[in-house]
Amino acid sequence: MFDIGKVNILEVIGKVVDLKPVGSEYRGLCPFHSEKEPSFFVNKEKGVYHCFGCGAKGNVITFLKEYYGYSYYEAIDYLSKEFGIEIDVYNFNKEKKVQKLIEITYNFYHNYLMSNFDLLKRVSKFKNLKLKTIKYFKIGFSNENLLSYIKNNYPDLYNEEILIKSGLFYKKENDIKCLFENRIIIPIYNKSNKVIALMGRYLGEISNSTPKYIFNKNSFSNDEKYFYNKISIKTNAKIFICEGVFDALRFFDYNLPAFAILGNTNKFDFIKHTNCDIYIAFDRDDYEKILNGNINNSLISSLIKSLIDTKLDKLHIFDYSSNKEAIEPDETPEFFVNIENYQNIYSFLSNLYEKSPLEKKIVLENFVVELYSKIGSYSKRKLFINNLSYNLRKALLGNKKAKVIDAETEIKSDILLKAITDYNDNVSVEEILSQLDEELKQIFINYLRREMTAIYENPKYKRIFELTKQKMVV
Ligand code: ZN
Numbered sequence: 001m002f003d004i005g006k007v008n009i010l011e012v013i014g015k016v017v018d019l020k021p022v023g024s025e026y027r028g029l030c031p032f033h034s035e036k037e038p039s040f041f042v043n044k045e046k047g048v049y050h051c052f053g054c055g056a057k058g059n060v061i062t063f064l065k066e067y068y069g070y071s072y073y074e075a076i077d078y079l080s081k082e083f084g085i086e087i088d089v090y091n092f093n094k095e096k097k098v099q100k101l102i103e104i105t106y107n108f109y110h111n112y113l114m115s116n117f118d119l120l121k122r123v124s125k126f127k128n129l130k131l132k133t134i135k136y137f138k139i140g141f142s143n144e145n146l147l148s149y150i151k152n153n154y155p156d157l158y159n160e161e162i163l164i165k166s167g168l169f170y171k172k173e174n175d176i177k178c179l180f181e182n183r184i185i186i187p188i189y190n191k192s193n194k195v196i197a198l199m200g201r202y203l204g205e206i207s208n209s210t211p212k213y214i215f216n217k218n219s220f221s222n223d224e225k226y227f228y229n230k231i232s233i234k235t236n237a238k239i240f241i242c243e244g245v246f247d248a249l250r251f252f253d254y255n256l257p258a259f260a261i262l263g264n265t266n267k268f269d270f271i272k273h274t275n276c277d278i279y280i281a282f283d284r285d286d287y288e289k290i291l292n293g294n295i296n297n298s299l300i301s302s303l304i305k306s307l308i309d310t311k312l313d314k315l316h317i318f319d320y321s322s323n324k325e326a327i328e329p330d331e332t333p334e335f336f337v338n339i340e341n342y343q344n345i346y347s348f349l350s351n352l353y354e355k356s357p358l359e360k361k362i363v364l365e366n367f368v369v370e371l372y373s374k375i376g377s378y379s380k381r382k383l384f385i386n387n388l389s390y391n392l393r394k395a396l397l398g399n400k401k402a403k404v405i406d407a408e409t410e411i412k413s414d415i416l417l418k419a420i421t422d423y424n425d426n427v428s429v430e431e432i433l434s435q436l437d438e439e440l441k442q443i444f445i446n447y448l449r450r451e452m453t454a455i456y457e458n459p460k461y462k463r464i465f466e467l468t469k470q471k472m473v474v
Helices: 009-014 060-068 072-083 089-114 117-126 131-136 146-153 160-165 245-253 269-273 284-291 299-314 345-355 358-374 378-397 401-406 410-420 429-450 452-457 459-473
Strands: 020-022 025-028 040-043 048-051 057-059 169-172 175-178 183-189 195-202 213-215 238-242 258-260 277-281 315-318 342-344
Touching (some): 089 146, 160 175, 245 258, 277 299, 284 299
Antiparallel strands (some): 025 040, 040 048, 169 175, 195 213, 315 342
Protein backbone atom coordinates (compact mmCIF):
# COMPACT_ATOMS: atom_id res chain seq x y z
CA MET A 1 0.00 0.00 0.00
CA PHE A 2 1.12 3.55 -0.72
CA ASP A 3 2.15 5.46 2.41
CA ILE A 4 1.46 9.16 1.90
CA GLY A 5 3.09 9.94 5.26
CA LYS A 6 6.49 9.47 3.64
CA VAL A 7 5.89 12.34 1.25
CA ASN A 8 7.23 15.79 2.06
CA ILE A 9 4.63 18.18 0.64
CA LEU A 10 7.08 21.10 0.84
CA GLU A 11 9.38 19.45 -1.64
CA VAL A 12 6.60 18.82 -4.15
CA ILE A 13 5.02 22.25 -3.99
CA GLY A 14 8.40 23.92 -3.48
CA LYS A 15 9.31 22.99 -7.05
CA VAL A 16 6.80 25.51 -8.39
CA VAL A 17 6.16 27.90 -5.49
CA ASP A 18 8.74 29.89 -3.58
CA LEU A 19 7.80 29.03 0.02
CA LYS A 20 8.90 31.01 3.09
CA PRO A 21 8.36 29.91 6.70
CA VAL A 22 5.72 31.89 8.64
CA GLY A 23 4.99 30.59 12.14
CA SER A 24 4.32 26.88 11.91
CA GLU A 25 3.48 27.05 8.20
CA TYR A 26 4.99 28.05 4.87
CA ARG A 27 3.70 30.80 2.63
CA GLY A 28 4.04 31.74 -1.05
CA LEU A 29 2.29 33.17 -4.08
CA CYS A 30 -0.63 30.98 -5.08
CA PRO A 31 0.02 28.91 -8.23
CA PHE A 32 -3.71 28.67 -8.97
CA HIS A 33 -4.58 32.34 -9.19
CA SER A 34 -2.50 35.41 -9.81
CA GLU A 35 -1.73 37.58 -6.79
CA LYS A 36 0.84 40.05 -5.56
CA GLU A 37 0.57 39.37 -1.83
CA PRO A 38 1.03 35.71 -0.85
CA SER A 39 -2.09 34.02 0.51
CA PHE A 40 -1.09 30.43 -0.21
CA PHE A 41 -0.14 28.37 2.86
CA VAL A 42 1.42 24.93 3.19
CA ASN A 43 1.37 22.94 6.39
CA LYS A 44 4.15 20.36 6.41
CA GLU A 45 2.95 18.49 9.52
CA LYS A 46 -0.57 17.98 8.20
CA GLY A 47 0.58 17.56 4.61
CA VAL A 48 -1.97 20.05 3.25
CA TYR A 49 -2.12 23.39 1.44
CA HIS A 50 -4.72 26.15 1.46
CA CYS A 51 -5.18 29.43 -0.42
CA PHE A 52 -7.14 32.21 1.24
CA GLY A 53 -7.41 34.05 -2.05
CA CYS A 54 -9.09 31.51 -4.30
CA GLY A 55 -10.00 28.68 -1.95
CA ALA A 56 -7.70 26.08 -3.52
CA LYS A 57 -6.91 23.40 -0.96
CA GLY A 58 -5.96 19.76 -0.55
CA ASN A 59 -3.13 17.34 0.02
CA VAL A 60 -0.15 16.50 -2.14
CA ILE A 61 -2.20 14.30 -4.48
CA THR A 62 -4.81 17.01 -4.98
CA PHE A 63 -1.97 19.37 -5.78
CA LEU A 64 -0.50 17.11 -8.45
CA LYS A 65 -3.95 16.58 -9.96
CA GLU A 66 -4.81 20.28 -9.97
CA TYR A 67 -1.45 21.68 -10.95
CA TYR A 68 -0.20 19.13 -13.48
CA GLY A 69 -3.50 17.52 -14.41
CA TYR A 70 -2.34 14.09 -13.23
CA SER A 71 -4.73 11.24 -12.59
CA TYR A 72 -4.68 9.60 -9.17
CA TYR A 73 -2.37 6.82 -10.29
CA GLU A 74 -0.10 9.18 -12.19
CA ALA A 75 0.24 11.24 -9.02
CA ILE A 76 1.07 8.12 -7.01
CA ASP A 77 3.57 7.03 -9.64
CA TYR A 78 5.27 10.42 -9.53
CA LEU A 79 5.50 10.40 -5.73
CA SER A 80 6.79 6.85 -5.55
CA LYS A 81 9.63 7.78 -7.89
CA GLU A 82 10.43 11.03 -6.07
CA PHE A 83 10.37 9.56 -2.56
CA GLY A 84 11.18 5.91 -3.21
CA ILE A 85 7.86 4.64 -1.91
CA GLU A 86 6.43 1.30 -2.98
CA ILE A 87 3.13 1.39 -4.80
CA ASP A 88 0.38 -0.90 -5.88
CA VAL A 89 1.91 -1.63 -9.28
CA TYR A 90 -0.89 -3.98 -10.23
CA ASN A 91 -3.61 -1.30 -10.29
CA PHE A 92 -1.30 1.27 -11.73
CA ASN A 93 -0.49 -0.93 -14.71
CA LYS A 94 -4.15 -1.58 -15.30
CA GLU A 95 -4.84 2.13 -15.44
CA LYS A 96 -2.01 2.65 -17.90
CA LYS A 97 -3.41 -0.09 -20.11
CA VAL A 98 -6.89 1.41 -20.07
CA GLN A 99 -5.46 4.80 -20.95
CA LYS A 100 -3.52 3.26 -23.81
CA LEU A 101 -6.63 1.48 -25.04
CA ILE A 102 -8.59 4.74 -25.13
CA GLU A 103 -5.80 6.39 -27.09
CA ILE A 104 -5.63 3.57 -29.61
CA THR A 105 -9.40 3.64 -29.99
CA TYR A 106 -9.81 7.29 -30.84
CA ASN A 107 -6.88 7.17 -33.23
CA PHE A 108 -8.40 4.13 -34.90
CA TYR A 109 -11.79 5.86 -35.22
CA HIS A 110 -10.16 9.04 -36.44
CA ASN A 111 -8.17 7.26 -39.15
CA TYR A 112 -11.28 5.41 -40.21
CA LEU A 113 -13.17 8.70 -40.65
CA MET A 114 -10.29 10.36 -42.49
CA SER A 115 -10.01 7.49 -44.95
CA ASN A 116 -13.70 7.44 -45.81
CA PHE A 117 -14.49 10.48 -47.90
CA ASP A 118 -18.29 10.14 -48.04
CA LEU A 119 -18.53 9.65 -44.30
CA LEU A 120 -16.20 12.58 -43.68
CA LYS A 121 -18.41 14.79 -45.81
CA ARG A 122 -21.51 13.64 -43.96
CA VAL A 123 -20.00 14.16 -40.51
CA SER A 124 -18.59 17.58 -41.26
CA LYS A 125 -21.88 18.72 -42.76
CA PHE A 126 -23.95 17.30 -39.92
CA LYS A 127 -22.42 19.53 -37.24
CA ASN A 128 -20.74 22.11 -39.40
CA LEU A 129 -17.26 20.87 -38.52
CA LYS A 130 -14.26 22.14 -40.42
CA LEU A 131 -11.60 19.69 -41.57
CA LYS A 132 -9.10 21.58 -39.44
CA THR A 133 -11.27 20.95 -36.36
CA ILE A 134 -11.71 17.26 -37.10
CA LYS A 135 -7.96 16.82 -37.42
CA TYR A 136 -7.02 18.94 -34.42
CA PHE A 137 -9.35 17.16 -32.00
CA LYS A 138 -8.97 13.74 -33.65
CA ILE A 139 -12.67 13.43 -34.19
CA GLY A 140 -13.61 10.05 -35.63
CA PHE A 141 -16.36 7.64 -36.45
CA SER A 142 -17.11 4.31 -34.78
CA ASN A 143 -16.20 1.13 -36.60
CA GLU A 144 -17.13 -2.43 -35.70
CA ASN A 145 -13.62 -3.68 -36.52
CA LEU A 146 -12.17 -2.09 -33.40
CA LEU A 147 -12.07 -5.33 -31.42
CA SER A 148 -10.28 -7.35 -34.07
CA TYR A 149 -7.91 -4.46 -34.66
CA ILE A 150 -6.91 -4.54 -30.99
CA LYS A 151 -6.67 -8.32 -30.98
CA ASN A 152 -4.32 -8.32 -33.98
CA ASN A 153 -2.16 -5.33 -33.15
CA TYR A 154 -2.18 -5.03 -29.35
CA PRO A 155 -2.47 -8.54 -27.91
CA ASP A 156 -1.37 -7.31 -24.44
CA LEU A 157 -4.46 -5.10 -24.28
CA TYR A 158 -6.77 -7.79 -25.56
CA ASN A 159 -7.80 -8.85 -22.10
CA GLU A 160 -11.39 -9.00 -20.95
CA GLU A 161 -10.85 -7.09 -17.71
CA ILE A 162 -9.03 -4.23 -19.45
CA LEU A 163 -11.54 -4.05 -22.30
CA ILE A 164 -14.51 -3.85 -19.91
CA LYS A 165 -12.80 -1.47 -17.49
CA SER A 166 -12.15 0.97 -20.34
CA GLY A 167 -15.89 1.29 -20.83
CA LEU A 168 -15.40 1.06 -24.59
CA PHE A 169 -16.77 -2.49 -24.60
CA TYR A 170 -19.46 -4.39 -22.76
CA LYS A 171 -20.40 -8.02 -22.39
CA LYS A 172 -23.55 -9.48 -23.85
CA GLU A 173 -24.21 -13.22 -23.61
CA ASN A 174 -20.50 -14.01 -23.44
CA ASP A 175 -19.71 -11.80 -26.43
CA ILE A 176 -17.70 -8.61 -26.14
CA LYS A 177 -19.44 -5.76 -27.94
CA CYS A 178 -18.34 -2.24 -28.88
CA LEU A 179 -20.07 0.54 -26.97
CA PHE A 180 -20.12 2.93 -29.93
CA GLU A 181 -22.14 2.09 -33.00
CA ASN A 182 -22.91 4.48 -35.84
CA ARG A 183 -21.60 7.43 -33.85
CA ILE A 184 -19.37 10.43 -34.37
CA ILE A 185 -16.59 10.01 -31.80
CA ILE A 186 -15.15 13.01 -30.01
CA PRO A 187 -12.29 12.67 -27.54
CA ILE A 188 -13.06 14.56 -24.33
CA TYR A 189 -10.08 16.66 -23.29
CA ASN A 190 -9.50 17.95 -19.78
CA LYS A 191 -7.72 21.20 -18.98
CA SER A 192 -4.35 19.47 -19.26
CA ASN A 193 -5.22 18.44 -22.81
CA LYS A 194 -5.46 14.82 -21.79
CA VAL A 195 -8.20 12.61 -23.22
CA ILE A 196 -10.29 11.36 -20.31
CA ALA A 197 -13.19 9.79 -22.17
CA LEU A 198 -14.82 9.47 -25.57
CA MET A 199 -18.20 10.83 -26.52
CA GLY A 200 -20.36 9.31 -29.23
CA ARG A 201 -23.01 11.36 -31.03
CA TYR A 202 -25.49 9.12 -32.79
CA LEU A 203 -25.77 9.78 -36.52
CA GLY A 204 -29.30 8.84 -37.40
CA GLU A 205 -32.82 8.66 -36.03
CA ILE A 206 -32.85 9.26 -32.24
CA SER A 207 -35.11 7.03 -30.14
CA ASN A 208 -35.40 5.96 -26.50
CA SER A 209 -33.14 3.00 -27.06
CA THR A 210 -30.53 5.07 -28.91
CA PRO A 211 -29.63 8.13 -26.86
CA LYS A 212 -28.17 11.12 -28.71
CA TYR A 213 -24.95 11.20 -26.69
CA ILE A 214 -23.11 8.47 -24.82
CA PHE A 215 -19.74 8.33 -23.05
CA ASN A 216 -17.54 5.42 -22.13
CA LYS A 217 -17.35 4.92 -18.37
CA ASN A 218 -13.66 4.54 -17.74
CA SER A 219 -13.42 3.07 -14.25
CA PHE A 220 -10.19 4.94 -13.57
CA SER A 221 -11.33 8.41 -14.45
CA ASN A 222 -14.42 9.43 -12.53
CA ASP A 223 -13.26 12.73 -11.14
CA GLU A 224 -13.79 15.09 -14.05
CA LYS A 225 -16.08 15.13 -17.04
CA TYR A 226 -15.96 18.26 -19.11
CA PHE A 227 -14.65 19.13 -22.54
CA TYR A 228 -11.95 21.70 -23.06
CA ASN A 229 -11.38 23.00 -26.56
CA LYS A 230 -7.60 23.09 -26.18
CA ILE A 231 -7.11 26.82 -26.63
CA SER A 232 -4.85 27.96 -23.82
CA ILE A 233 -6.23 30.03 -20.98
CA LYS A 234 -3.84 32.87 -20.33
CA THR A 235 -3.86 34.98 -17.21
CA ASN A 236 -6.78 37.40 -17.23
CA ALA A 237 -8.21 35.91 -20.38
CA LYS A 238 -11.83 35.04 -21.11
CA ILE A 239 -13.26 31.56 -20.84
CA PHE A 240 -16.56 30.59 -22.39
CA ILE A 241 -18.58 27.88 -20.73
CA CYS A 242 -21.23 26.12 -22.76
CA GLU A 243 -23.44 23.09 -22.51
CA GLY A 244 -22.23 20.79 -25.23
CA VAL A 245 -19.10 19.69 -27.01
CA PHE A 246 -20.28 20.99 -30.38
CA ASP A 247 -20.80 24.43 -28.83
CA ALA A 248 -17.25 24.42 -27.47
CA LEU A 249 -15.95 23.37 -30.88
CA ARG A 250 -17.69 26.34 -32.44
CA PHE A 251 -15.71 28.69 -30.19
CA PHE A 252 -12.60 26.99 -31.54
CA ASP A 253 -13.53 28.34 -35.00
CA TYR A 254 -13.10 31.83 -33.53
CA ASN A 255 -9.96 30.90 -31.60
CA LEU A 256 -11.67 31.40 -28.23
CA PRO A 257 -11.16 29.03 -25.27
CA ALA A 258 -14.29 27.18 -24.22
CA PHE A 259 -15.35 24.42 -21.88
CA ALA A 260 -18.42 22.25 -22.27
CA ILE A 261 -19.83 21.13 -18.95
CA LEU A 262 -21.46 17.95 -20.30
CA GLY A 263 -24.49 18.33 -18.11
CA ASN A 264 -22.81 18.57 -14.73
CA THR A 265 -21.75 21.85 -13.17
CA ASN A 266 -20.50 20.28 -9.93
CA LYS A 267 -17.11 19.27 -11.23
CA PHE A 268 -16.30 22.81 -12.22
CA ASP A 269 -14.41 23.90 -9.14
CA PHE A 270 -11.12 24.37 -10.94
CA ILE A 271 -12.52 27.45 -12.72
CA LYS A 272 -12.54 29.19 -9.34
CA HIS A 273 -8.79 28.97 -9.25
CA THR A 274 -8.23 30.80 -12.51
CA ASN A 275 -8.09 34.52 -12.91
CA CYS A 276 -10.23 34.50 -16.03
CA ASP A 277 -13.47 36.24 -16.77
CA ILE A 278 -16.21 33.67 -17.22
CA TYR A 279 -18.75 33.95 -20.04
CA ILE A 280 -21.72 31.64 -19.59
CA ALA A 281 -23.07 30.63 -23.00
CA PHE A 282 -25.70 28.01 -22.26
CA ASP A 283 -28.66 27.27 -24.53
CA ARG A 284 -31.76 29.42 -24.77
CA ASP A 285 -34.03 26.71 -23.38
CA ASP A 286 -31.99 26.72 -20.18
CA TYR A 287 -32.47 30.48 -19.86
CA GLU A 288 -36.19 30.02 -20.43
CA LYS A 289 -36.35 27.60 -17.53
CA ILE A 290 -35.35 30.48 -15.27
CA LEU A 291 -37.91 32.80 -16.87
CA ASN A 292 -40.58 30.18 -16.19
CA GLY A 293 -39.70 30.00 -12.53
CA ASN A 294 -37.97 26.64 -12.92
CA ILE A 295 -34.74 28.05 -11.64
CA ASN A 296 -33.62 24.98 -9.70
CA ASN A 297 -33.44 22.89 -12.85
CA SER A 298 -31.39 25.37 -14.78
CA LEU A 299 -27.70 24.87 -15.52
CA ILE A 300 -27.10 28.62 -15.70
CA SER A 301 -28.32 29.11 -12.16
CA SER A 302 -26.38 26.16 -10.76
CA LEU A 303 -23.17 27.40 -12.37
CA ILE A 304 -23.80 30.91 -11.03
CA LYS A 305 -24.33 29.45 -7.56
CA SER A 306 -21.04 27.61 -7.61
CA LEU A 307 -19.04 30.56 -8.97
CA ILE A 308 -20.67 33.55 -7.27
CA ASP A 309 -18.28 33.68 -4.33
CA THR A 310 -14.99 33.61 -6.24
CA LYS A 311 -16.09 35.14 -9.54
CA LEU A 312 -18.62 37.76 -8.46
CA ASP A 313 -17.41 40.54 -10.75
CA LYS A 314 -15.99 38.23 -13.38
CA LEU A 315 -19.25 36.48 -14.22
CA HIS A 316 -20.93 37.33 -17.52
CA ILE A 317 -24.12 35.70 -18.68
CA PHE A 318 -25.38 35.69 -22.24
CA ASP A 319 -28.20 38.20 -22.71
CA TYR A 320 -31.02 36.34 -24.41
CA SER A 321 -33.58 39.06 -23.96
CA SER A 322 -31.66 41.54 -26.15
CA ASN A 323 -30.54 38.91 -28.64
CA LYS A 324 -33.81 37.47 -29.79
CA GLU A 325 -32.38 35.32 -32.58
CA ALA A 326 -29.71 33.65 -30.52
CA ILE A 327 -30.40 29.96 -29.85
CA GLU A 328 -27.17 28.28 -28.80
CA PRO A 329 -23.46 28.69 -29.69
CA ASP A 330 -23.54 25.66 -31.95
CA GLU A 331 -26.28 27.09 -34.17
CA THR A 332 -25.84 30.86 -33.93
CA PRO A 333 -22.21 31.38 -32.95
CA GLU A 334 -22.00 34.98 -34.17
CA PHE A 335 -24.04 36.11 -31.14
CA PHE A 336 -22.06 34.14 -28.58
CA VAL A 337 -18.52 35.06 -29.56
CA ASN A 338 -19.25 38.75 -29.05
CA ILE A 339 -18.69 39.64 -25.40
CA GLU A 340 -20.87 42.71 -25.74
CA ASN A 341 -23.84 40.36 -25.80
CA TYR A 342 -23.20 39.28 -22.22
CA GLN A 343 -24.45 40.90 -19.01
CA ASN A 344 -22.87 41.04 -15.59
CA ILE A 345 -24.60 39.22 -12.76
CA TYR A 346 -26.39 42.38 -11.61
CA SER A 347 -27.99 43.29 -14.92
CA PHE A 348 -28.78 39.65 -15.51
CA LEU A 349 -30.72 39.35 -12.24
CA SER A 350 -32.38 42.77 -12.54
CA ASN A 351 -33.57 42.21 -16.08
CA LEU A 352 -34.90 38.80 -15.18
CA TYR A 353 -36.67 40.29 -12.21
CA GLU A 354 -38.26 42.94 -14.35
CA LYS A 355 -39.46 40.39 -16.91
CA SER A 356 -40.83 37.86 -14.46
CA PRO A 357 -44.52 37.91 -13.48
CA LEU A 358 -45.21 38.53 -9.81
CA GLU A 359 -45.53 34.90 -8.77
CA LYS A 360 -42.21 34.02 -10.43
CA LYS A 361 -40.50 36.97 -8.78
CA ILE A 362 -40.61 35.19 -5.46
CA VAL A 363 -38.64 32.29 -6.90
CA LEU A 364 -36.06 34.75 -8.16
CA GLU A 365 -35.92 36.52 -4.82
CA ASN A 366 -35.21 33.24 -3.08
CA PHE A 367 -32.48 32.61 -5.60
CA VAL A 368 -30.91 35.98 -4.81
CA VAL A 369 -31.05 35.19 -1.10
CA GLU A 370 -29.32 31.89 -1.81
CA LEU A 371 -26.61 33.63 -3.85
CA TYR A 372 -26.14 36.16 -1.08
CA SER A 373 -25.66 33.39 1.46
CA LYS A 374 -22.96 31.81 -0.69
CA ILE A 375 -20.82 34.93 -0.72
CA GLY A 376 -18.19 34.60 1.96
CA SER A 377 -16.83 38.02 2.80
CA TYR A 378 -18.63 41.04 4.15
CA SER A 379 -17.12 43.42 1.58
CA LYS A 380 -18.20 41.22 -1.31
CA ARG A 381 -21.70 40.89 0.11
CA LYS A 382 -21.92 44.65 0.34
CA LEU A 383 -20.72 45.00 -3.23
CA PHE A 384 -23.30 42.47 -4.38
CA ILE A 385 -26.16 44.24 -2.60
CA ASN A 386 -25.17 47.72 -3.70
CA ASN A 387 -24.71 46.82 -7.32
CA LEU A 388 -27.81 44.69 -7.44
CA SER A 389 -30.07 47.28 -5.86
CA TYR A 390 -28.71 49.93 -8.20
CA ASN A 391 -29.44 47.75 -11.21
CA LEU A 392 -32.85 46.77 -9.88
CA ARG A 393 -33.74 50.40 -9.46
CA LYS A 394 -32.69 51.11 -13.01
CA ALA A 395 -34.54 48.14 -14.41
CA LEU A 396 -37.73 48.58 -12.43
CA LEU A 397 -38.12 52.27 -11.83
CA GLY A 398 -36.00 54.12 -14.29
CA ASN A 399 -34.04 56.94 -12.73
CA LYS A 400 -36.97 59.17 -11.87
CA LYS A 401 -38.86 58.85 -8.66
CA ALA A 402 -41.96 60.18 -10.39
CA LYS A 403 -42.25 56.99 -12.29
CA VAL A 404 -42.77 55.10 -9.08
CA ILE A 405 -45.69 57.19 -8.02
CA ASP A 406 -47.38 56.99 -11.40
CA ALA A 407 -46.92 53.31 -11.68
CA GLU A 408 -49.85 50.99 -11.46
CA THR A 409 -48.22 47.70 -12.06
CA GLU A 410 -47.80 44.95 -9.57
CA ILE A 411 -44.10 44.91 -10.19
CA LYS A 412 -43.71 48.33 -8.73
CA SER A 413 -46.04 47.79 -5.84
CA ASP A 414 -44.00 44.76 -5.04
CA ILE A 415 -40.94 46.93 -4.70
CA LEU A 416 -42.93 49.40 -2.66
CA LEU A 417 -43.96 46.67 -0.35
CA LYS A 418 -40.34 46.09 0.38
CA ALA A 419 -39.79 49.77 0.95
CA ILE A 420 -42.50 50.11 3.54
CA THR A 421 -41.31 47.23 5.62
CA ASP A 422 -38.88 49.67 7.14
CA TYR A 423 -41.47 52.14 8.38
CA ASN A 424 -43.87 51.99 11.26
CA ASP A 425 -47.58 52.79 11.25
CA ASN A 426 -47.39 56.50 12.03
CA VAL A 427 -45.40 57.38 8.93
CA SER A 428 -47.60 58.48 6.04
CA VAL A 429 -47.57 56.78 2.70
CA GLU A 430 -46.61 60.11 1.08
CA GLU A 431 -43.55 60.25 3.20
CA ILE A 432 -42.66 56.71 2.30
CA LEU A 433 -42.96 57.46 -1.36
CA SER A 434 -40.90 60.61 -1.16
CA GLN A 435 -38.06 58.79 0.52
CA LEU A 436 -38.28 55.78 -1.67
CA ASP A 437 -35.57 56.54 -4.14
CA GLU A 438 -32.74 56.92 -1.68
CA GLU A 439 -34.03 54.11 0.42
CA LEU A 440 -33.99 51.54 -2.33
CA LYS A 441 -30.47 50.46 -1.61
CA GLN A 442 -31.43 49.78 1.95
CA ILE A 443 -34.53 47.86 0.92
CA PHE A 444 -32.64 45.07 -0.53
CA ILE A 445 -30.50 44.53 2.51
CA ASN A 446 -33.55 44.51 4.73
CA TYR A 447 -35.35 42.24 2.42
CA LEU A 448 -32.56 39.73 2.58
CA ARG A 449 -32.50 39.89 6.34
CA ARG A 450 -36.15 39.26 6.82
CA GLU A 451 -37.15 36.72 4.20
CA MET A 452 -40.10 37.80 2.19
CA THR A 453 -42.68 35.30 3.44
CA ALA A 454 -42.62 36.69 6.94
CA ILE A 455 -43.32 40.15 5.56
CA TYR A 456 -46.29 39.08 3.48
CA GLU A 457 -47.93 37.47 6.48
CA ASN A 458 -47.54 40.45 8.75
CA PRO A 459 -50.94 42.27 9.00
CA LYS A 460 -49.26 45.61 9.62
CA TYR A 461 -47.40 45.51 6.33
CA LYS A 462 -50.43 44.16 4.54
CA ARG A 463 -52.38 47.29 5.51
CA ILE A 464 -49.66 49.66 4.36
CA PHE A 465 -49.40 47.66 1.19
CA GLU A 466 -53.11 48.11 0.49
CA LEU A 467 -52.88 51.83 1.17
CA THR A 468 -49.93 52.18 -1.11
CA LYS A 469 -51.68 50.33 -3.87
CA GLN A 470 -54.75 52.57 -3.65
CA LYS A 471 -52.56 55.61 -3.72
CA MET A 472 -50.85 54.40 -6.85
CA VAL A 473 -54.04 53.72 -8.76
CA VAL A 474 -55.39 57.24 -8.14
ZN1 ZN B 1 -5.13 30.96 -4.82
